Amino acid sequence: MRSYRFRKLEDLIMISLAYAALIIALIPLASILVETVSRGLPAMSFSLLFEEIPPLGQSGGGIGPAIQGTLIVVTLASIMGIPIGVFSGIYLAEFRQSRLASAARFLNDVLTNVPSIVLGIFGWAFVVVAIGWSVIAGAIALAIMMIPIVTRTTEEAIKLVPLTIREAAIALGVPQWKTTLTVVLSSAKKGIATGILLAVARISGETAPLLLTILGSRFWFSGFTQPTAAIPLAIFNFSQSPFRTVDLPRAWGASLILIFIVLVINIILRYSTREKYG
Amino acid sequence: MSQHEKSQNFLSKIKSNRKKRFSEDSVFRATVLLIACNIFIILGLIIFKITQGAWLSIQTYGIKFLWGTTWQPFPPDPTVPPSFGALPLIWGTLITSAIALLLGVPISLGIALALSEFAPKSFNYIISFFVELLAAIPSVIYGLWGIFILIPFLQNNLYPQLQATLGFLPFFQGTIRGSSVLTGGIILAIMIIPTVSAISRDVFAAVPNSQREAIIALGATRWEKARIVMGYGRSGVIGAIMLGLGRAVGETMAITMVIGNSFNMFTSLFEPGATLASIVANEFTEASSPPVYISALMEAGLILFALAIAVNASARLVIWRSTRKIKEAEML
Numbered sequence: 380m381r382s383y384r385f386r387k388l389e390d391l392i393m394i395s396l397a398y399a400a401l402i403i404a405l406i407p408l409a410s411i412l413v414e415t416v417s418r419g420l421p422a423m424s425f426s427l428l429f430e431e432i433p434p435l436g437q438s439g440g441g442i443g444p445a446i447q448g449t450l451i452v453v454t455l456a457s458i459m460g461i462p463i464g465v466f467s468g469i470y471l472a473e474f475r476q477s478r479l480a481s482a483a484r485f486l487n488d489v490l491t492n493v494p495s496i497v498l499g500i501f502g503w504a505f506v507v508v509a510i511g512w513s514v515i516a517g518a519i520a521l522a523i524m525m526i527p528i529v530t531r532t533t534e535e536a537i538k539l540v541p542l543t544i545r546e547a548a549i550a551l552g553v554p555q556w557k558t559t560l561t562v563v564l565s566s567a568k569k570g571i572a573t574g575i576l577l578a579v580a581r582i583s584g585e586t587a588p589l590l591l592t593i594l595g596s597r598f599w600f601s602g603f604t605q606p607t608a609a610i611p612l613a614i615f616n617f618s619q620s621p622f623r624t625v626d627l628p629r630a631w632g633a634s635l636i637l638i639f640i641v642l643v644i645n646i647i648l649r650y651s652t653r654e655k656y657g
Numbered sequence: 658m659s660q661h662e663k664s665q666n667f668l669s670k671i672k673s674n675r676k677k678r679f680s681e682d683s684v685f686r687a688t689v690l691l692i693a694c695n696i697f698i699i700l701g702l703i704i705f706k707i708t709q710g711a712w713l714s715i716q717t718y719g720i721k722f723l724w725g726t727t728w729q730p731f732p733p734d735p736t737v738p739p740s741f742g743a744l745p746l747i748w749g750t751l752i753t754s755a756i757a758l759l760l761g762v763p764i765s766l767g768i769a770l771a772l773s774e775f776a777p778k779s780f781n782y783i784i785s786f787f788v789e790l791l792a793a794i795p796s797v798i799y800g801l802w803g804i805f806i807l808i809p810f811l812q813n814n815l816y817p818q819l820q821a822t823l824g825f826l827p828f829f830q831g832t833i834r835g836s837s838v839l840t841g842g843i844i845l846a847i848m849i850i851p852t853v854s855a856i857s858r859d860v861f862a863a864v865p866n867s868q869r870e871a872i873i874a875l876g877a878t879r880w881e882k883a884r885i886v887m888g889y890g891r892s893g894v895i896g897a898i899m900l901g902l903g904r905a906v907g908e909t910m911a912i913t914m915v916i917g918n919s920f921n922m923f924t925s926l927f928e929p930g931a932t933l934a935s936i937v938a939n940e941f942t943e944a945s946s947p948p949v950y951i952s953a954l955m956e957a958g959l960i961l962f963a964l965a966i967a968v969n970a971s972a973r974l975v976i977w978r979s980t981r982k983i984k985e986a987e988m989l
Contacts, residue, residue: 390878394775400767401784404854407847408791411802463695470693474686485973486696492969493962494907496934497707500958503941504706523699556685584795587909591941611797618801618914627805634798645793649786
């Protein structure tokens with residue numbers, strides 16, 4: 380038996396180490412937030428938000444088309460991804476015992492973890508080869524990223540709906556499809572909205588799949604079959620620029636906008652799920 | 658109309674209603690089933706399309722692609738055909754992921770223990786929000802931060818010291834570069850911490866309290882209690898680590914921005930390198946010709962896909978088995 384003093388000391392050291400790990404992990408987070416705000420804020424201006432992207436190294440202009448492009452691509456991806464995800468989630472939750480459902484559930488997990496660059500390659504091979512670098516290709520790649528997230532959270536949200544609500548509807552003679560689409564879905568809508576927000580937050584910061592599909596551009600949106608700009612792509616391009624004094628402030632400004640979007644969504648998520656767990 | 662006829666009428670109405678309802682329900686069922694099948698179609702299409710694109714490279718280089726060490730889309734001598742081999746990319750992917758696990762896992766376990774065993778509950782809520790925020794930050798911002806804040810810091814402070822103390826080891830020798838394999842591994846470590854720590858914390862939280870009470874009753878210290886908890890949740894933690902590995906393997910933008918992108922069979926961690934993901938991100942849009950160049954990049958993507966799926970599927974399996982074990986133990 381080891382001495383009591385040794386065990387006390389070991390206890391103290393290990394607990395301090397655990398707290399130290401916590402602090403070490405929070406340093407990069409603090410550093411990223413502080414640097415993005417302190418370097419991005421001076422670059423913020425009306426023209427950064429609303430003007431066209433200048434060529435690398437040229438002063439003036441902004442990242443207007445990138446903001447527009449991100450909005451368009453994310454919206455289009457959501458239009459494709461959300462209904463598919465929600466209905467797949469309904470299937471997995473309502474017919475959960477079937478063998479097909481458990482296979483689909485497993486593959487859904489697999490799809491969640493496919494590296495995003497692989498989805499970019501797929502978008503390229505599937506769409507870009509046929510119609511060229513385009514908004515559609517990017518939206519398809521991002522929709523594929525969304526679907527498993529939305530499916531999963533929809534399934535979880537529907538499973539949480541109490542059986543009594545369902546029974547009440549069935550006792551009134553409401554057919555199953557109506558029960559699901561009206562009663563069950565509306566009691567699960569908060570959970571589903573959470574999943575959708577989570578998916579949107581995740582895809583709006585994605586760069587790798589967009590690199591291989593929408594390619595990036597300096598100009599305003601010019602059609603769904605044309606290349607377009609996006610905030611993450613703009614950050615990447617500015618960061619690779621040899622003209623650091625001109626382009627870096629833009630990169631940090633764009634990062635600040637992106638971090639702001641992602642943070643706001645995450646805080647909403649945290650706030651809206653608080654009652655459930657807290 | 659007699660009473661009997663009336664009731665007969667009513668009955669048949671109900672019956673036809675029920676029939677209609679059944680058919681409506683089966684239409685509904687068929688519709689959601691069809692939509693849910695998207696998952697099979699999507700995965701099938703991804704595998705088919707990428708394999709099709711990589712086919713030229715698979716045919717040209719065969720299995721040797723896996724251990725070839727040259728990557729020459731445009732050989733200096735134009736009569737020589739281009740040649741591709743992915744070993745340095747696989748090497749880069751494995752080494753950066755290994756560094757990420759080596760640095761990230763102890764920190765993540767520390768966080769998970771601090772949150773589930775040591776810290777007061779009120780403190781948990783806000784801290785786990787911050788740790789999860791690490792996962793929400795887009796990877797391109799990690800990359801930007803990596804280039805302009807992390808690299809200067811490491812290059813001027815940490816790396817020279819590291820070389821001074823551990824320089825006798827082969828992987829800390831040579832010129833120190835900021836954009837290097839080690840920096841790539843460090844940034845991956847930061848990026849897997851939220852994944853590994855969140856899942857481990859849930860695993861620890863699922864350990865039944867009877868285990869804790871039993872060891873406390875024997876007079877254990879808090880750390881000894883934590884060791885029992887870790888032992889009980891061991892397989893779940895292994896699953897969490899493997900999910901972290903899956904994330905590290907597939908991570909693209911941040912590592913592309915800091916690893917130096919050099920096709921290089923490195924021995925020192927201070928050398929630049931490349932990973933399966935980074936070479937695709939870095940070269941794909943410029944690889945218009947020759948056709949075998951794009952095909953080779955797609956084969957790199959295919960290897961990455963297979964690697965990520967293997968890692969993640971086994972992680973799921975481990976987690977699934979461990980939660981089942983805990984559930985069974987609770988039932989006893």
